[in-house]
Amino acid sequence: MAEGKPVGSVMVVGGGVSGIQSALDLADSGYKVYLVDRRPSIGGTMAQLDKTFPTNDCSMCILAPKLVACGRHHNIELITNAEVSIVDGDAGNFRVTLKKKALMVNPDKCTGCGTCAQKCPVEVADEYNEATKKRKAIYVQYAQAVPLVYGIDQEACIGCGICMNECRAGSIEYDQVETIVEINAGSIILSPGFDEFDPTLKPEYGYGRFKNVVSSIEFERQLSATGPYFGTVLRPSDGDIPKKIAFIQCVGSRDKKIGNEYCSSVCCMYSIKEAIIAKEHTAGVEPAIFYMDMRAFGKQFEEYYNKAKGEQGIRFIRSRVASVSEDPKTKDLILKYVEKEEPKEEVFNMVVLAVGFRPPMSSSALSKVLKFNLNTDGFCDTKIFSPVDTTRAGIYVSGAYSAPKDIPMTVAEASGAAARAGSVISKSRGTMVTPKEFPPEKDISAEEPRIGVFVCHCGINIGGVVDVPAVTEYAKTLPNVKFATNNLYTCSQDTQEKIKEIVEEHKLNRVLVASCTPRTHEPLFQNTIREAGLNPYLFEMANIRDQCSWIHMHEPEKATEKAKDLIRMSVAKAALLEPLEKLEIPVNPSALVIGGGIAGMTAALELARQDFQVYLVEKEKELGGMLKLLHFMPEKGTDPQQMLKKLVSEVEANQKIKIFKGTTVMNIDGYVGNFKTKLGSGDEFEHGVVIVASGAMEHKPREFLYGHDDKVMTLLEFEQKLAKGDVKGDNFVFIQCVGSRSEEYPNCSRVCCTSTMTNAIKIMEKNPSANVYVLYRDIRTYGFREKWYLEAADKGVKFIRFADGDKPKVEHHDGKITVHVKEDDTDTTFLFHPDNLILASGTRCNPDNETIGPMLKVPLTKDGFYLETHMKLRPVDFATEGVFLAGTAHGPKFVDESISQALGAVARAITILSKDMLEAEGIVAVVDEDICDGCGICQPICEYKAIEIGPHPKDPEKKFAVINIGLCKGCGACVGACPAGALSQKGFTDDQIVAMIDAALEEEVK
C-alpha cells in the first residue's frame, strides 16, 4: 500500500460491458473513473451481438442505455484509442502512463454527424461486422457508439483531404500525433475481455478456404439487423438463404491438440440462440448442432435448450465432426462424423464454427506492465476465494479475462471488482469528484410562457434537406414563441454560450431545440439551460434530423413541412412544461444482510471494510451455511474449511457487523434508503439497503433406494464421509442429474458435475485401486473446471453416458445393490454392485424465499429461487430499489461465483449507501387526491412497487393511491391504467400529449 491517503480514482482497462458496469458503479459511489479502451468506442463484444440468451433480448437495446450513461457521467472520463504503457506506484496510488493514438479528429468539435464517412472514398473491412461488410477510412465503430466521434484509420487513409472539406464543424486535424496521457489511480480494474479462437488453426473445418464456413461471431453479425445482410442469413458464396445450417461446437475449446483444454462456457448456449434466431428469421431453415456435451448449466438455460429441441425443432447430434469438405460446384459442405459408433456423412448449405475464447492479445503485455500473474492458459490468474483479485494488490479483474463466462456472470463480477477496487480507496471517496454548481433557479411560476426556438442546420445534415431559415421564420409565428434562430451546430460549445445569453436577453422561460434526438442530446441542452438559471425540465426537443431530414433526403419540401409540424407540436408541449423538482430521499448508511453463508459473510465483510454498518441475520446457530459441508475444491491447495474458519473469525471480530444468529426476519417495512426490520428475536433496526443471500439446499432424492440403504447417499453426504475417512469398499458409482434436468425440475444444478470430479479424484488419490464409475447425461465442467474432468479420467475414473429418459435402475438383492445402466453410444448394458452409490443430487431453493420474497416485494422463479430485475444486465438487482441478491438464493452456483455476486451486490448497494441523499426521478407519476378513489387498479401494474393504497389525507375513511417517489421510475404505466384519470406523469401529462396531438392535426394556415 502506498503511503498517505489513497487517490480517490480508479482506472478501468477495457470498455466492454464489464468495464462499463465497473465504471458506472464506481462513478455512482463517489469515485473518479478513467475508462480506458484500445478501440475508438466502448461497448466491446456485447455491442456486436444480435440477441442474448436465454431471453433473446436485443443486445444493443439493453446495452445502449449503459453506453450513454457512461458517456455522460460527470465522474467518468473516457480515454479511448489508448493503451496502458507504464504503471508505477502501488495500491492506493498508481501512476499510469497511457499512449493515446491520434484520431485526426478533434473530439470537442466533431458532432458525429457522419458526413465525412459518407464522402470518404476509401473502403476497408469493417471490424465491428467481423469483415462481413465495409466501412470507410474515417468511421465510427457503430451507429450508437460512445463517444460518438469519428476517427481516421491511419492505415487505410490515403490523405485525399475530402473529409476536411466536407466537415462543416472544422473538426479534422491531419497534424494530430500520438499523445501521452498521465493519470493517478488508487486502484485498477482489468476487463479487457477475450479474443475469439482463430478457426484457421483447425484446418479440417475449412474456414478461410470454403466461403460458406463462417465463425459464430460472423454469423451473429449476419443475424443482426445492422449486419451485412440486414438480419437475413445468406451464404457468402452465392447469396442464397441456406436451408441446412450445421453448427460445430468446441472449435478451439476442449481440444488438447491445439493446447486449449478448457471449455469456453458460452458456446453451447450461443449456438442454440443463433440456431433459434436463424429459424425465426427464415421459416424452413434446418439448423443442426454437433456437440460433445450440451452445457446448458445457467439459470433457466436447460429450459431454453429443451425448447430448442422440442417446439423449435432444432437437431442436436452428439458427435465431434471429423472433417468438412466442399462440393466445388454447389459450394455446399460435406460433414464427416461418427454418431453412435457409426460413420456418417451429411451435406449442409452452411457451416458455423462455434469458436471459443482465447485470452486477449494484449494479455501478456498487460501482465508485464502491471506485474500480475497469468494462469497456464494465459488468462488472468485468480483464486476461488478471491475471484476478482489479481495476484497484485490494488489490481482487480472481471469478465472473460479471468475465465470464459457469460454476460450475467461478467456483470456481477464487474460490480464485484468495483467493490474491491473501492475498498482500497474508500477513505478517499468523493475527493476526486466535484459536483457541478448551478446558479439558483428562476421562479417562473407567474410568467406567461416565453419560448425560444433554436433550429439546427447540423452542418448539411438537416440544412441540406430541410429549409432551415424558412422553418425558423415559421417558428417565430407560433404562439408563445418570443425568439427563434438557427445555428450551424446547436450542440457546439459556442452555441451553448449563445443560448445562455439569449435566454437572458429575451427573458425566455422555455427552450426548444429542433435538431437531433433527445436520447443523446437532451442532457447537454438541459445542462445549458440550468446554467442559465432555468429548471432543466423547461426544455423540449424536436427531432428534425434522425426522424426527418435523414429519412426524407429526396423530398426536401415535404421534409420542410414535416419539420414545421414537429416544431409546432413541440412548441405546443413546451408551453405546458412545468419546472420539475427532483425530490431527495435521505439514506440510512447501513445494510441488512440476510443469510450468513459464504455470500452473506463476504457481503457483510466488504461493506464493513468500507465503513458501513451491517446487520447480518443467520437462521442457524452458526455462520457458514453450505460452505460448512464443502471439503474439496477444484483448485490445488485450497482447503475450504480453513478458509471458512478464517472468514467466520474475521466477520465475528468486525465491530461494524452486528450478527444475529438463530433467528429470522419477521418483517421488513419501508423503501430504499429507509427500511425498518424486525427479527424473530425481537431485535429491531433501521437500514438503507437489503442484500438477500439466504442460500439454497440440497435436494433429498426419492429414488435409487435413497433412504432405504446406507450405501446410497447424496454427494454432500458422501463428501462428509470422504473427508472424515469414513468410506468403506473399493467400488463406487456416481449417478448424475438426480433431481435435476427432469420433468419435475427441468433446470441443471450447475455444480454437481464438478463436485463429482473433485470427490472422484479424492477417492482415486486415497485408493488408486478403487473402481469409480460416473453415470451421466452430459458432463458440464465448464470453464477451467474441464481440467478436473480430464484429471478424473486420467486417474482412472470411468464415465458411462446413458440416454436422457433412460435412467439407470437400482435394485436391492441380498444386502447388495445392483445398478443397471445402458450406455447410449454402444447400447451395452452394464451391471455394478457398488459399495457406495453416490447420487449427485441437485440444488433446491430455500423454502423461506416464499415468506421473505413478499416482504421485500420481490418475485421468485418457477423453481422458487429469487428472480432478479434483468437476467442479463442486472443480475444482482431487484426491481425493488435498494434490494440486492447474491449467491445460491439466485440459483445454483460455485463458491467463487457466489463471492463475485456478493461483492457485486455490495458495489450496487454502495451506489446508494455512499450518498446522503438519493435523487428521485423528475418525470414521476403524481396522484390528484381529489379524484383518486383508491380503486387499487394501478397498484399491481407498477413493476417497481411504488404504489400503495393508503388512507386519504383529508378523509381517513376513504382510500387513495400513494406514490413513493423514491421508487417510481417514470414509465407512466399507472397513468395509462388509471380509470379515474387521477394519475398523471410529470413531463408527459395528458394535457401535454394531447396538445402535441392537436398541434399535429391542426390544419396549417399558410
Add this chain to the structure above:
Amino acid sequence: MAEDFEPKIVGFLCNWCSYAGADLCGVSRYQYPTNIRVVRVMCSTRISPHMVLRILREGADGVILGGCHIGDCHYISGNYYTERRFEMMEKMIELAGLEPERIRLEWVSASEGERFSKVVSDFVSQIKKLGPSPVRNKPEVAKKLEGAENASKSFRMKALVSKEYNLLTKENVYEEMLDPERLRNLIEQAANDEYERSLILTLTQDKSLSVKDLSKIIDVPTDRVLEHIVALRQKNLIAMEHPDGFTPTYHAIIIGGE
C-alpha cells in the same frame, strides 16, 4: 382513390426501443414517406386508448404505436399492457364504424432501423389503400368516434383493460385462473355497452331523442337502447323529458359525470 392522397399519421414511440429504432433508421438513412408525426413517450403503456381515438376523431388517417419487443420492455412489463389496450382500441374503432386497420401496433427494437422504415412505409401504403378518413366529410363518424373516445375513458373500460393482463396471467383474488374466453367475452360485452352508452350520451347532448330515434341512428335494437338508458339514468347521466304523447325522449345531463 386519389393518387395524391397524403395520409396524416400520428405515431407514439417508446423512448427505449422504437424511438431508438427510428433514430437508427435515420442514422442509417433508410428512407420512408413523410406522413408520420411522432410523439415520444417513455413507455408505450403510457398511451391511453382515448388519445388514439381522439387523434382519429380529429381527422388523422392512421395511428401507429411502437414499443419494445415482448419481453424486452425497459420497464419490465409495460408492453404487455399496451398489447391488451391495443385490442380495446381496435374494438372501439370497429364499433365506431372505422377500419381497425387504421391503427397499428408494432414492436421495433433499437437495432431495427431498417425495419422501422419498412413498418412506416407499409403502414402508409395500407392507409393509402384505405383512403382518407371518413371523419373529414362525415360528421356522424366523428360523433361515433367521440362516443368511442368517451367509452374508452370510462372507468369500467379502463379498469377492465388494465386488469386484463394480470387476470390472464395470474390467479385472481380467489386464487383461481380465470377462463380467458370468459374474460374476453366480458370485455367485449362491456366495450359494446360502454360504446353504445357513450354514443347515446353524445347524441343526446344537443337534442332530446327517443328510444326509437336512438335505435335508428346507432343501429341498435330498441330494447337494448332502453337497457342502456336505464343504466345511464341509474348513474344520473341522462334525464327523461316528459312526453306529450306516448314516446318519452331523453337528454344527457351535462354537469357531473362518472
